[in-house]
Amino acid sequence: MKKFLALILALVMALSLVACGSGAASSAGSAAASGSTSAAAGGKVGIAMPTKSLERWNRDGSYLKEQFESAGYEVELTYSDNDVNQQVNDIENLISDGVSILIVAAIDGESLTNVLDSADEAGIPVISYDRLIRNTKAIDYYVSFDNYTVGVLQGQYVIDTLGLKEGDTSKSYNIEFTAGDPADNNAGFFFNGAYDTLKTFIDSGVLKIVSGQTKFEEVATAAWDTSTAMNRMQNILASYYSDGTQLDIALCSNDSTALGVTQAIESDYAGSNTPIITGQDGDEANLKNIVDGKQSMTVYKAVANEAVVTLALAQAILNGETPDEGLTSQFDCECAYDTTSYDNGTGIIPSYLLTPTVVTADNIQEQLVDTGYYTMGTDGYPVAVG
Ligand code: GAL
Numbered sequence: 001m002k003k004f005l006a007l008i009l010a011l012v013m014a015l016s017l018v019a020c021g022s023g024a025a026s027s028a029g030s031a032a033a034s035g036s037t038s039a040a041a042g043g044k045v046g047i048a049m050p051t052k053s054l055e056r057w058n059r060d061g062s063y064l065k066e067q068f069e070s071a072g073y074e075v076e077l078t079y080s081d082n083d084v085n086q087q088v089n090d091i092e093n094l095i096s097d098g099v100s101i102l103i104v105a106a107i108d109g110e111s112l113t114n115v116l117d118s119a120d121e122a123g124i125p126v127i128s129y130d131r132l133i134r135n136t137k138a139i140d141y142y143v144s145f146d147n148y149t150v151g152v153l154q155g156q157y158v159i160d161t162l163g164l165k166e167g168d169t170s171k172s173y174n175i176e177f178t179a180g181d182p183a184d185n186n187a188g189f190f191f192n193g194a195y196d197t198l199k200t201f202i203d204s205g206v207l208k209i210v211s212g213q214t215k216f217e218e219v220a221t222a223a224w225d226t227s228t229a230m231n232r233m234q235n236i237l238a239s240y241y242s243d244g245t246q247l248d249i250a251l252c253s254n255d256s257t258a259l260g261v262t263q264a265i266e267s268d269y270a271g272s273n274t275p276i277i278t279g280q281d282g283d284e285a286n287l288k289n290i291v292d293g294k295q296s297m298t299v300y301k302a303v304a305n306e307a308v309v310t311l312a313l314a315q316a317i318l319n320g321e322t323p324d325e326g327l328t329s330q331f332d333c334e335c336a337y338d339t340t341s342y343d344n345g346t347g348i349i350p351s352y353l354l355t356p357t358v359v360t361a362d363n364i365q366e367q368l369v370d371t372g373y374y375t376m377g378t379d380g381y382p383v384a385v386g
Contacts, residue, residue: 020333151193230260
């Protein structure tokens with residue numbers, strides 16, 4: 001009898017697992033199944049995304065919509081063209097449309113205090129999605145990836161690729177940093193993760209920042225804009241590298257800025273070497289550059305899983321629960337419950353942080369295609385699913 005009960009329990013546990021990391025479509029399906037069994041489905045969910053002009057948010061929006069609709073919710077999804085005032089207006093409309101919960105990826109993490117305070121007063125829970133929203137008590141939870149680790153992975157990639165060893169100053173390399181949007185709370189975490197990882201080699205002179213631009217504010221890129229990143233790198237190349245100085249590394253925090261930096265290097269860099277160029281997000285144009293050897297790596301974040309975690313969290317909140325560490329046991333993808341890293345100015349926001357991974361030309365097939373997140377085009381370049 002005991003064996004039979006153990007078998008039943010194992011079967012129930014297996015069915016309740018929300019699949020993460022087994023590809024976008026299947027994880028959506030399994031999450032939907034889990035959602036319809038684990039929560040009173042129904043009600044309207046408001047999802048506010050920053051823009052369609054940065055590739056990943058199109059996938060975030062469609063995965064989130066798919067997850068919540070598959071679980072029986074009505075979804076109102078907005079995109080605000082990277083216009084802060086429009087995002088405030090969009091969220092005001094979601095509140096007046098009577099949403100039961102708000103899921104918000106902020107354009108500017110400091111700009112939503114008033115509108116989200118009004119959501120709080122209306123009793124609407126708010127999940128800060130991917131980018132931490134600051135200076136409002138309205139934020140109940142934060143779902144993202146481990147943003148500092150994104151930068152650490154980029155820095156470690158440089159160390160591993162060049163074979164840097166502490167204390168070995170026999171060789172030196174020239175590096176330039178390109179960080180993200182100062183209005184995006186994530187950008188500082190990405191930059192600090194990379195800089196802290198490389199700091200020992202910067203301090204010893206093994207890595208030289210020839211432009212002297214070492215501070216986040218000096219290397220930041222408003223709106224993560226590709227042309228802005230390109231123009232800045234063109235200026236740096238003209239000012240510091242036109243005399244034949246070699247650029248060995250362009251440490252870029254994400255793919256939209258890496259695309260601009262790569263364009264600048266292709267058009268304005270006279271050196272014979274191909275610098276190491278880092279990125280983040282797995283944007284299609286950058287994956288093409290990785291296949292073609294123009295970009296070295298990207299840090300991939302399976303936003304399909306971020307949507308699965310967000311659905312499970314929202315369901316628990318709407319069920320009147322107070323999710324904590326226990327929620328992570330529903331997922332078979334790596335997701336840490338964190339109650340120390342993200343203070344939004346009003347206090348620590350309990351966070352669910354997924355794990356980012358390094359993608360290079362060597363593992364694109366395994367990491368992106370075999371997992372179902374991309375298909376491989378007949379031209380040999382990956383195309384995103386969803
Ligand atoms: C960040 C996000 C990254 C990055 C950037 C532009 O907040 O976490 O994935 O690409 O925005 O979308």
